[in-house]
Amino acid sequence: MTETPTNSYRDAGVDTAAGDLAVELMKSAVSATHGPGVVGGVGGFAGLFDVSFLKEFRKPLLATSTDGVGTKVAIAQAIDKHDTIGIDLVGMVVDDIVVVGAKPLVMTDYIACGRVEPARIADIVAGIARGCSATGTALVGGETAEHPGLLGPDDYDVAGAAVGAVEADELLGADRVGDGDVVVAMESSGLHSNGFSLVRSILRTAGLEFTAHSDDLGGMVGEVLLEPTRLYTTPLLDTIAQHPGAIHSLSHVTGGGIAANLARVLPLGSWVEVERSTWSPAPVFQTLAEMGSFTLESVEGTWNLGIGMFAVVDARAADAVVATLGAAGIRSWAVGSVSTAAHPLDGFEQGAKGVDGGAVKLVGTYS
CATH class of the missing domain: 3.30.1330.10 (PurM-like, N-terminal domain)
Structure with a gap:
C-alpha cells in the first residue's frame, strides 16, 4: 500500500x-x-505605467x-x-x-x-x-x-x-555648481536609516533594551529610534519649480555621513567648509554619542547629525530657497559656501563613492 x-x-x-x-x-x-x-492595477507579474507624457519632453x-x-x-x-x-x-x-x-x-x-x-x-x-x-x-x-x-x-x-x-x-549636478554658491542644509527627522549598526552596538554595550524607557531619549528607546525618515521629494520639486535654475545640486545625506555626501555633488577643484555652529544636533544624536563615549565630531561620517539633505544654491536665491522650504515644513539654513580658490585642503574629505568631486571639511563647534 x-x-x-x-x-x-x-x-x-x-x-x-x-x-x-x-x-x-x-x-x-x-x-x-x-x-x-x-x-492594470495590483497583482500582475509586472507593474505597468503609461509614459506617453515623456513624448512632450x-x-x-x-x-x-x-x-x-x-x-x-x-x-x-x-x-x-x-x-x-x-x-x-x-x-x-x-x-x-x-x-x-x-x-x-x-x-x-x-x-x-x-x-x-x-x-x-x-x-x-x-x-x-x-x-x-x-x-x-x-x-x-x-x-x-x-x-x-x-x-x-x-x-x-x-x-x-x-x-x-x-x-x-x-539635470542637477556638480557641473552646475560655481564659486560663491551657498550650501543650504535641510533638517533631518532623526537618524533616518543609516548608522543603526553603531546604534545597536552602543545600546547593547549599555545594556539598554529597545523596549526600555529612556528619559535622555525622551521615550521608549525603540519608538524614538523608529522615527521615520523625512521625505524631501515633494518640497524639493516644488522649490525647484518656484525658483527655476536656483538649485544647482542636491545631496542626500545617507551612508557615509555629512562631508562625504556633500563632496559627491561638488565639482573637482572646489571646496566647502561646513560650519558646525549653524546648528545643534538633536538630543537623540547627543545622547547616543555620550552613551558610546563618542564625540559628535567622531560620528559625522556615520550619522547625519540633523542634516538630511543639502542643496547647493545660487547665492542670489539662497534666502528665497530657505524661505520656500520653510513654508513647506522643512527647516533649512546656510552652512557654508563653495570656493574654487587655491587651498591646501588639509583635513578635507574629497569625493566619495567613486565620484572624484569636491572637498568638504566640517569646522567650528556645534551650537
Whole structure:
C-alpha cells in the first residue's frame, strides 16, 4: 500500500495562502498610490505605467535608484512595530531620485521574511504606500518571499527600487555648481536609516533594551529610534519649480555621513567648509554619542547629525530657497559656501563613492 505524501510546500515552511491573504490586506493601500498612469492595477507579474507624457519632453532621462533600510528593521522587529519602516524605504529610494532633479514615477518593493504574517506584511506595505503617496510615486508592484530556514520566523528585510524622469537640460549636478554658491542644509527627522549598526552596538554595550524607557531619549528607546525618515521629494520639486535654475545640486545625506555626501555633488577643484555652529544636533544624536563615549565630531561620517539633505544654491536665491522650504515644513539654513580658490585642503574629505568631486571639511563647534 502506498502512503499519501505529506511533505507539501506548507509543511516545508512556505504558506502560499498566508501570502495571498497578505496581498488582500495591502491591496487598498497600494491602490491608493495609483493615478491615471498606472495600467492594470495590483497583482500582475509586472507593474505597468503609461509614459506617453515623456513624448512632450525635449530629451527625457530616466533616473533609477534601489536601496533598503539596513539594520533599522531589527528595531522594528524587536518592538513589533512595522508601520513606519516602509516610509524609511521610500525615503532611502525616492529621495535619491530627486537629487538629480527627477520627478519619481513608480516604485516596487521586495520583502524577504522567515514566515509570512499577513498583518505584519500589510503594515510594512502600508508604510511604503504612505511614503509613495507623500512623494507622488505610484507603487506598482512588489514581492513577498518566504525563506524558512534562512531567516528566523519573525525576521524580515525590505528593499525597493524606483524610477523617475527629468529633462536632460534640467539635470542637477556638480557641473552646475560655481564659486560663491551657498550650501543650504535641510533638517533631518532623526537618524533616518543609516548608522543603526553603531546604534545597536552602543545600546547593547549599555545594556539598554529597545523596549526600555529612556528619559535622555525622551521615550521608549525603540519608538524614538523608529522615527521615520523625512521625505524631501515633494518640497524639493516644488522649490525647484518656484525658483527655476536656483538649485544647482542636491545631496542626500545617507551612508557615509555629512562631508562625504556633500563632496559627491561638488565639482573637482572646489571646496566647502561646513560650519558646525549653524546648528545643534538633536538630543537623540547627543545622547547616543555620550552613551558610546563618542564625540559628535567622531560620528559625522556615520550619522547625519540633523542634516538630511543639502542643496547647493545660487547665492542670489539662497534666502528665497530657505524661505520656500520653510513654508513647506522643512527647516533649512546656510552652512557654508563653495570656493574654487587655491587651498591646501588639509583635513578635507574629497569625493566619495567613486565620484572624484569636491572637498568638504566640517569646522567650528556645534551650537
